Amino acid sequence: MISFSFLGEAYQTDRIIGHVKGDASGPVLVFFGGVHGNERSGVVALKRVFNYLAANNIRIRGEILGLAGNLEALQNNQRFMRHDLNRIWNREFQNADNGSNSPSQIEINNASEFEKTDQRELFQLITPFLQQGRECFFLDLHTTSSPSIPFIAINDQLTNRDFALKFPVPTVLGIEEYLEGTILSFLNDFGHVALAFEAGQHDSPDSIDSHEAFVFQAMEVAGLLPKEAISEQERYRLLLHEQGGRLHGLFEVFFRHALPSDAHEFKMNQGFSNFDKIEQAQVLAIDHTGEIHSPDSGHIFMPLYQDQGDDGFFLVKRIPRWALVVSRWLRGIRFDAALTWLPGVSRSKDYPEAIHVNKKIARFLSRQLFHLLGYRRKKETEAETLYVRREVKLPDHFSK
Numbered sequence: 001m002i003s004f005s006f007l008g009e010a011y012q013t014d015r016i017i018g019h020v021k022g023d024a025s026g027p028v029l030v031f032f033g034g035v036h037g038n039e040r041s042g043v044v045a046l047k048r049v050f051n052y053l054a055a056n057n058i059r060i061r062g063e064i065l066g067l068a069g070n071l072e073a074l075q076n077n078q079r080f081m082r083h084d085l086n087r088i089w090n091r092e093f094q095n096a097d098n099g100s101n102s103p104s105q106i107e108i109n110n111a112s113e114f115e116k117t118d119q120r121e122l123f124q125l126i127t128p129f130l131q132q133g134r135e136c137f138f139l140d141l142h143t144t145s146s147p148s149i150p151f152i153a154i155n156d157q158l159t160n161r162d163f164a165l166k167f168p169v170p171t172v173l174g175i176e177e178y179l180e181g182t183i184l185s186f187l188n189d190f191g192h193v194a195l196a197f198e199a200g201q202h203d204s205p206d207s208i209d210s211h212e213a214f215v216f217q218a219m220e221v222a223g224l225l226p227k228e229a230i231s232e233q234e235r236y237r238l239l240l241h242e243q244g245g246r247l248h249g250l251f252e253v254f255f256r257h258a259l260p261s262d263a264h265e266f267k268m269n270q271g272f273s274n275f276d277k278i279e280q281a282q283v284l285a286i287d288h289t290g291e292i293h294s295p296d297s298g299h300i301f302m303p304l305y306q307d308q309g310d311d312g313f314f315l316v317k318r319i320p321r322w323a324l325v326v327s328r329w330l331r332g333i334r335f336d337a338a339l340t341w342l343p344g345v346s347r348s349k350d351y352p353e354a355i356h357v358n359k360k361i362a363r364f365l366s367r368q369l370f371h372l373l374g375y376r377r378k379k380e381t382e383a384e385t386l387y388v389r390r391e392v393k394l395p396d397h398f399s400k
């Protein structure tokens with residue numbers, strides 16, 4: 001049991017925030033709160049939801065489990081103690097050859113003792129759901145350092161898209177090309193829907209309401225609750241819609257301003273909210289080299305207004321409707337198979353889900369095309385780019 005305070009109130013939580021089992025034939029919803037310790041709103045919202053379910057004696061179909069992430073960091077109101085708990089979920093395939101990924105083959109890697117304990121305990125608690133053939137949804141509750149409307153972030157798999165689009169908020173694809181070792185990527189590789197819901201700014205009371213609204217909505221969307229079961233349901237739907245509905249749809253990350261290790265004095269210009277529209281060449285931040293201009297027009301995404309973290313900001317663009325239709329179609333017919341007929345494009349010999357693109361010969365192939373086909377950029381050298389199909393997991397030696 002740990003204690004923490006949030007917005008002047010004291011709270012206590014165990015690793016398991018709540019667990020309700022209903023009819024065993026229904027799906028399983030697993031929520032994470034406080035994977036980043038300074039993002040306490042998700043934990044508070046989950047406590048509220050479990051209290052509500054208990055107080056009103058609500059019967060659910062399926063099962064709902066709420067887990068607290070980085071306990072020590074929650075207590076200290078820090079993002080993490082030694083290692084970011086959302087960057088250490090890399091899998092070791094001890095036996096990649098037989099194509100099996102049973103949890104016993106997974107090694108929890110070498111995080112510090114603090115986060116290692118959290119990771120080990122979380123992993124033990126979710127292991128029973130990973131392979132049992134029940135429909136599972138993993139939903140990770142976060143907040144941001146800048147003010148933000150609520151939004152969803154997913155790895156671009158069609159099942160994730162379908163689930164995410166049921167919520168009246170923007171959904172951002174493609175962030176996984178920039179982040180290694182997130183819980184979501186790890187869980188996606190088991191074939192389950194996994195998404196992050198970012199409710200708003202870290203210390204805003206609205207973030208708790210948005211998180212709570214999302215949790216109830218997710219229970220409804222996944223079929224755990226009949227619509228009429230919760231009188232609050234409509235209010236929650238409206239709350240999310242009011243905040244995020246204007247930007248409902250899919251956005252893709254197309255630019256990241258990374259902070260190099262020798263960067264100093266990086267400072268975002270004040271006043272940006274997540275998803276604010278920006279123009280090409282607009283001044284977004286400064287560092288020791290001077291002003292940092294936007295390379296293109298679009299929407300600003302995750303501007304950094306805190307000390308910990310090494311992404312200055314991202315830029316996102318709305319994905320046009322035709323691209324969504326086309327990408328679904330191209331993925332359905334596995335159009336990617338035809339790509340390897342082109343000069344400079346070859347499928348990896350060891351691993352058929354990876355494609356090598358020689359940058360000199362196949363210059364004309366853009367990253368956008370690979371995104372449409374459901375691939376993500378995994379590695380880039382001067383000579384070639386390695387793309388990997390998002391629906392599957394690459395053995396770890398590929399990323400080294």
Ligand SMILES: [Zn+2]
Pocket residue numbers: 036039142143
């Ligand atoms: Zn977070």
